[in-house]
Amino acid sequence: MIALHTDRITKRYAEHLALDEVSLDVQQGTICGLLGPNGAGKTTLIRIINQIIQPDSGRIELFGEPLRPQHVALIGYLPEERGLYKKLRVGEQLLYIAQLRGMSKKDAMQKIRYWFERLDLKDWWGKRIEDLSKGMAQKIQFISTILHEPRFLILDEPFSGFDPLNAKLITDIILDLKKSGVTILFSTHRMETVESLCDDVVLINRAQKILDGTRFQIQDQFRTHTAEIEHRQPLTMQPAGRYELLESTPIEGGKIRSRVRILDGSHQNELLRTLIDQTEVVSFREQIPSMGDIFIQLVNGSSNQPKR
Amino acid sequence: MNKVWIIIRQEFLNRVQKRTFLIATILVPLIFPAIIGGMFYLMMEEEKASGPSSVFVLDESGKIQLKSNEQIQFTALTGTLEEAKQVYKASESEGLLYVPDFKEENPEGFQLYTEKNLGIEKTGELRNLLSEQIRDIKLRSLQIDPAVLESSKKKVELEVIKILEDGEEERSNNGILNAVGMVMGILIYMMVFLYGAQIMHGVIEEKSSKVIEVLVSTVRPFQLMLGKIIGIASVGLLQFLIWIVLIVSLSSMVTDYFGVASVKPAQIQTMAPGASALADAGENGLKNEDAVKLIQDFENLPVVSLTVVFLFYFLGGYLMYGALFAAVGSSVDSVQEAQQFQFPVTVPLFIGYLGLFTFILRDPHSSISFWLSIIPFTSPVAMVGRVAFGVPAWELGLSMLLLVGGFLGMTWVAGRIYRVGILMTGTKVNWRTLYKWATMKL
Numbered sequence: 001m002i003a004l005h006t007d008r009i010t011k012r013y014a015e016h017l018a019l020d021e022v023s024l025d026v027q028q029g030t031i032c033g034l035l036g037p038n039g040a041g042k043t044t045l046i047r048i049i050n051q052i053i054q055p056d057s058g059r060i061e062l063f064g065e066p067l068r069p070q071h072v073a074l075i076g077y078l079p080e081e082r083g084l085y086k087k088l089r090v091g092e093q094l095l096y097i098a099q100l101r102g103m104s105k106k107d108a109m110q111k112i113r114y115w116f117e118r119l120d121l122k123d124w125w126g127k128r129i130e131d132l133s134k135g136m137a138q139k140i141q142f143i144s145t146i147l148h149e150p151r152f153l154i155l156d157e158p159f160s161g162f163d164p165l166n167a168k169l170i171t172d173i174i175l176d177l178k179k180s181g182v183t184i185l186f187s188t189h190r191m192e193t194v195e196s197l198c199d200d201v202v203l204i205n206r207a208q209k210i211l212d213g214t215r216f217q218i219q220d221q222f223r224t225h226t227a228e229i230e231h232r233q234p235l236t237m238q239p240a241g242r243y244e245l246l247e248s249t250p251i252e253g254g255k256i257r258s259r260v261r262i263l264d265g266s267h268q269n270e271l272l273r274t275l276i277d278q279t280e281v282v283s284f285r286e287q288i289p290s291m292g293d294i295f296i297q298l299v300n301g302s303s304n305q306p307k308r
Numbered sequence: 309m310n311k312v313w314i315i316i317r318q319e320f321l322n323r324v325q326k327r328t329f330l331i332a333t334i335l336v337p338l339i340f341p342a343i344i345g346g347m348f349y350l351m352m353e354e355e356k357a358s359g360p361s362s363v364f365v366l367d368e369s370g371k372i373q374l375k376s377n378e379q380i381q382f383t384a385l386t387g388t389l390e391e392a393k394q395v396y397k398a399s400e401s402e403g404l405l406y407v408p409d410f411k412e413e414n415p416e417g418f419q420l421y422t423e424k425n426l427g428i429e430k431t432g433e434l435r436n437l438l439s440e441q442i443r444d445i446k447l448r449s450l451q452i453d454p455a456v457l458e459s460s461k462k463k464v465e466l467e468v469i470k471i472l473e474d475g476e477e478e479r480s481n482n483g484i485l486n487a488v489g490m491v492m493g494i495l496i497y498m499m500v501f502l503y504g505a506q507i508m509h510g511v512i513e514e515k516s517s518k519v520i521e522v523l524v525s526t527v528r529p530f531q532l533m534l535g536k537i538i539g540i541a542s543v544g545l546l547q548f549l550i551w552i553v554l555i556v557s558l559s560s561m562v563t564d565y566f567g568v569a570s571v572k573p574a575q576i577q578t579m580a581p582g583a584s585a586l587a588d589a590g591e592n593g594l595k596n597e598d599a600v601k602l603i604q605d606f607e608n609l610p611v612v613s614l615t616v617v618f619l620f621y622f623l624g625g626y627l628m629y630g631a632l633f634a635a636v637g638s639s640v641d642s643v644q645e646a647q648q649f650q651f652p653v654t655v656p657l658f659i660g661y662l663g664l665f666t667f668i669l670r671d672p673h674s675s676i677s678f679w680l681s682i683i684p685f686t687s688p689v690a691m692v693g694r695v696a697f698g699v700p701a702w703e704l705g706l707s708m709l710l711l712v713g714g715f716l717g718m719t720w721v722a723g724r725i726y727r728v729g730i731l732m733t734g735t736k737v738n739w740r741t742l743y744k745w746a747t748m749k750l
Contacts, residue, residue: 014748050525052731069528077525083518088322099314100526144522 002064003028003152003183004049009058011044018044019055020207026185026200028063031178033198033215034187035291037299040204042187043080046154049185050077062152073102076150080157080187082141084129091125094144101148108147115143119169134161142170146177153177153184159193171197191292201291205299215291222294225262226287227271230255233279243271255282311527315535316542319510323543333547337554361430363403366392372407372441379433393421402426405434412449415442485696486669492618493664493693500625500657500688503544504633508646510536511637511730520730529727533638534719537630541623548622552615617695620708625688628715629657631722638729639737639745660686664693672697682707684714721746 004026011019019041026032036042047053049060051069060067062074084093091112098108116122119139129137138161146153158174159167174197178184186198194201194215201218203211211218226246229235235258237245246259262271268286275281289297323329360381365374366389374382382405385392389406396404403426408417418438420431447457511533514520523532636649663680671677672694680690681699687707695704728745735741 014744047525047731052521052524072526075525077522079518079521079525081518081521083521085513085519086517092322096314096318097522097526100311100523 001028002026003062004185005061006045006049007059007061009045009048009055009060011041011048011053011055017207019048021058022204022207022209023058024202024209024212026183028183029178029181030199031174031184031186031197032200032202033194033291034185034202034204035189035194035295036204041207042204043156045204046077046079046156046185046187049154050075070102073148074151076101076145076148076153078142078145078153078155078158080160082138082161084137084141084144086128086130088129089125090121090127090129090132090140093129093140094147097144098147101150103148111147111149112143115147119143135163135166138162139166142173146173151182153182154187155184156187157189158186159188159190191290191295194291203295203298210298211294218294219288219291222289222297224287224289225265227260227262227268228283228285228287229258229260229275230282231258231275231279232256232282235260235275235278237274242266243274259287312531312535312538315527315532316539319536319539320542323506323540324546329543329547333550334554337551337558361402361426362400363405363426363434364392364396364399364401365405365407367407369407369409371445372438374405374437374441377433379430380437396421397423407438412442412446488614488696489669489672489693490664492614492696493661493668493689496618496622496625496692497657497661497664497689499544499548499622500629501654503540503626504629504654505650506540506543507537507630508633508637508650509643510540511634511726512640512643512646515638515730515733516641524727524730529730530723533631533634533723533726537627537634537719541626541630544622544626545619548619614696617704618692621688621692621711624684624708624711624715625657628684628688628711628718629654631715631719635722635725635729635742638726639732639742640729641733645737656685657689660689664689668693672699678703682710684711687711724748 002025004024006022006024008021008023009019010017010021022041022045034042034045044053048055049067051067051072062071065071088096094112095105095108098111099105103111112125116124121139124132124136124140129140132140142158145155155174158170162170174184186194188194198215200214201212202209213221230251232255234256235245235248237243237260242262242264244261244263246261248256248258251257260271260275262268268284272281272284275284360376360379362381362383364385365372365382366385366387374380376382383401385395385404387395392404392406402422402424404421406419406421408419410417420426420434426434444457448454514523527535632653633650636646636653640646640649660680663676663686667674668677668680668690677690677694680686681694682703684707688711691699691704691707724746725742728748729737732745
């Protein structure tokens, strides 16, 4: 089932086009990474899904229904610019936002108790936000985002401000939520988290969607057909024209590490077979492009042809 | 609507539960009278302590006989003006009054020499004494008996009686009407400012702390603005309610006190017909009679309708300016930045405030007073200043209607600026951008 469907969303501000006919689908129960350089239009898209601003044209459906104000109860939103009322106490703060999201006070209290228990924050109810450390406040804000049990979660750089320990804690919660069927739209610049968390990826650049699909598909699509081989004897790649030796460097233990690109589209096994005749192969591994590489490559506007 | 209610409750409780609210609510009705009373007391003490100013008089005409009183002590000098000046400079005296040999038909050339200014009150007193002298001289030259003269100086009490529309008559005390109008006008002016600023600070806090992004993803900006404005308004109303209760109970205590006191002389008169007692009672009775009259005048005030009108104009004025304050708060990033707009926004209210003193309290039925109390920008202050004097029903109705229209329109415009402004940070805001935001589609 499709959790979020946008159909040719266009948003124009006075001087510039923020979104240009952006269509995308987010499958229910997946984590979808929303990527793009600064100013690409990610925030505008997120704000439109949150109904903070209206698109000039285009349709949005949430769980198969046209987006409408009542849907705020289904959506949880953690904006990149975090913010809480500084003078308010932790409990009041959480209650207020939860009620605005449509929860009853009783339910909200129950949930707050659950999360306080789980995150070991029992004594925090009466503390003022201004007295908390940045990381603590971030935790509170994260709880506030998921307290009303949203079915669709929008997280904008959720790990910024967290130490590795807390980041792990939050990651676990996110994965738990996913397991329970929550759909997550995940906007970030950290490519390593995209690789470890996201099932699908949407890339936006200059107001346009330039790429989407599952992470595996995309990495497959951007294969460079390059293998990294560790071996003992030097390589002489023959016949030329079939393979290209990109680099060969001696490493410790008398080994050599080489990178070889397959030029004629033949299978890796062919390459391995050729190599075995020439040298003792210690390891053989296909080089899979990182999401960061793909990102840079696409955003720089270079062709789809791999450079390496 | 449910969400607006949640916001109203939050804003209301958040403010009312603070200790500062309790302190302000209880202290303000005590502090203001205390300050005014204290200043009066100091003034009296100052006057007592300073005693009469001594003033030398050089009378070249020989016609002036100035009697020393508790304000000014006169000492006659002789000789030339230059000599008198020397004497004055050598002395501790505060002034030298020079009276030339003037003609009665054209008294000119009076001069007062001082080293430090004598103060407006004493200079005025001096002027009065001189005018009186000259009038006396003139009247005497017309051969009028001094006794007749003395008896002609009678003070006249003018009782103002208002004929009501139903033909009934009612004594009205212009002094009290003035005071009531002034106090209500000032209160509204201050309160609109105070609570308006609270709205603005609240909006700026939400914007600068970035809570706003989460808030507007749950409610429409207009609901948020409305909830905040109404929430703070209910804080204001609660505060007023407490003040009214405090003031009414305090003044009924005062009334009781005077009510009891005013019975006593009458009892004394009938019970003790002794001469001295009678005189005593007479004097006391007169004083008490004044007090009773004053209280009656207060009781004659249409308290209920005044309160209703006051609350209406407080709410109306507050809602209108509150929306403006919210718009200002939404368009800036900090309180400092807000100042450039805060002043222009409140200028119309300030005009109403100035008009209250310069026009309305002096002549509540002049055409300027009329317009000030009709135009919604100034009417909250102007109309409450006027209403105690009696305003035709249609004027009141028109003014209220326009005020309602005014704040509806203002809230609409402010809402349009607000919904853009709260999401814009780091924008250089001027009047043109505000206009652009108000007309922009989102």
